[in-house]
Amino acid sequence: MSKNRILILILVLFMTGCQQNVKTSAEKPPIPEKKQDNVVAVSAGVDDKSTVQDVVTTSSPAQSVEKTLTTSEQLTQHLIEKGEGALAAERLLTPVEDNANLYFQAALGRDPGNYRAILGISTIVDVYTQWAWESALRREYARSSRYMDSAKSVNPEDPTIEEMTSRISDLQKRRAQVAKVSKKQSSQPSSKEAPKPLTEGQYLLPKTLFSMTEDEIISHIQPIIDKVAQADRPLAIYWPNDKEARLIYQIINSRVTEFRVRAMTYHRADYMVELQQD
Structure with a gap:
C-alpha cells in the first residue's frame, strides 16, 4: 500500500470520529442552573413582598428571640x-x-x-x-x-x-x-319542773321552750296532755310565733290517742295554754 492511501484512510477515520462527537453534543440537554430562593417563592404563587421575605427567612435556621426587660x-x-x-x-x-x-x-x-x-x-x-x-x-x-x-x-x-x-x-x-x-332561763324554774296552772285550766310555759331538749319540752307540756285526755276540752294556745304554737298543738294531739284534740291558736305573747269550756 502506498503512503498516499494510508494518509487518506487516516483522514477518513478522523473525520468520522469528529462527526459522532458533534452529534452526541447536540443531543445532550443543557444543564439547568440552580434556582434561587426568591425564584422558588415566586413560582409558588407568593405575590406579597412581606410573604416572600417570610418564605426566605423560614428557609434559614430558626433563632429564638427573648424579650429583653428594660431597666x-x-x-x-x-x-x-x-x-x-x-x-x-x-x-x-x-x-x-x-x-x-x-x-x-x-x-x-x-x-x-x-x-x-x-x-x-x-x-x-x-x-x-x-x-x-x-x-x-x-x-x-x-x-x-x-x-x-x-x-x-x-x-x-x-x-x-x-x-x-x-x-x-x-x-x-x-x-x-x-x-x-x-340569763332568763336561769331566773326561771328548773326546766325539769312541770309548770303549775295559773288558775283552773291555765298553764304558763317558758318563753324559751323550743331552745330546750325534747325531753324537757315534753316535761313542760305533759300536765296539759294529761288534763286534756281526762276532760276532752278544747284548747286556746296563746303564743307569739305561729309555727311554734302549731307545734305545741301537734305534740299534745299526738299524745292524746282517744280523740282528736280541738284547739285555737292566738298570736299573743302570753306563752300560755288554756283549757276552755265546751
Missing part, C-alpha cells in the same frame, strides 16, 4: 419578688423597711396594672381578715379589731373587709342573744 421593668420585677418573699415569711406590714405591703405598693406605683402586685395586696388582706375571724371565734374581739384595721390600711376598698366585718358583727350579736336567753 424600669427589671426594677418592678425585683420589687414583686421581694414582696412575695416577705409574704411567704408573713412579714406583712412589719418591719417598716422590709415588708410585703411596702414592696407590692411600690411595684403598683411603678406599674398600676401589674397582676402579681395586685394579687399580693389581695392576699395580705385575706390573711388579716382570716386572722380577725379566728380571733373572734376565740372571743378575742380586741385582737380581731386590730387585724381588721391592718387589712383596711392595706386596701380599704377590698370587698372582703366589709364582708368579714359583717360576719364578725353577726357572730357577736348571736352570742349576745344566747347569753340573754341563758
